[in-house]
Amino acid sequence: MNNNATERAKMPTGDSSVLDSRSLTNSYATLIPVLQKGMRVLDVGCGTGAISAGIAAAVGSTGTVVGIDSSAHLIAKGKDDHADLPQLTLIEADLFTYDPAEKFDLIVSARVLQWLSNPAAALLKFKSLLKPGGIISILDYNHTQLQWTPAPPVSMQQFYQSFLDWRADAGMDNNMADHLPGIFEQLGFHNITTIPADEVYKKSTHSFVEKAGIWTKVAELRGPQMVTSGFITEAARLTAITEYNAWVQEGAEEMVMKLKEVRATV
């Protein structure tokens, strides 16, 4: 295991708005047809449970959703946010050591394996937690394929390249989504299906500034770690934030985050 990845995967405290703004319908819609009343579901790396809550509503009061996350502050906020859903339980736990008493019909994990240096080990762990015939669904990014139209300021292009380099240095996969089917196959999963799940944000949509602004948040929240580990200077980070904010308000037309859901059975 690459300890840098474990350290770098930790969610900074202080602002969970990017995670909170997500929902099952706006950020994991391809999963909806899989969800059935009464299912027992594990959501790994659930953050504040914003997506888990939608899953809990879909499986209904006869179902169970367990969300686990290694970030204590996110689980604490999620418990406050979703106290009205008795079928949803949020637990602070690391996925590699989580040891539930009962197995699951469905295990989902969105935007989490991209933060691991050993995604195959995580998938093997998930396989061990599924009931016979159980389903696994992983939603993840191809970060190298992100599209901005027109090109953002050079300062943000440089910040983004530093972000990719900082991640790769810790053993994280910048094309996680494209590599998932091969790993699934190696681990002996069946019925492997890949579903395109790009997030397309256009200037004309009301949430464009917030969504395109994800890279401001990354520069604000993750950027300091990148500065500390020598991947970008503090001056370059601050310039990227200022110039990108102006670009999002004035010059930006579209941003496409490239994602795929890869689904399989045991």
Ligand SMILES: C[S@@+](CC[C@H](N)C(=O)[O-])C[C@H]1O[C@@H](n2cnc3c(N)ncnc32)[C@H](O)[C@@H]1O
């Ligand atoms: C980018 S967030 C995704 C949150 C949510 N699934 C979503 O799609 O919005 C990744 C989450 O994975 C969690 N995480 C990273 N490594 C983990 C591990 N080893 N065990 C459990 N959670 C982990 C982080 O704390 C973080 O909340």
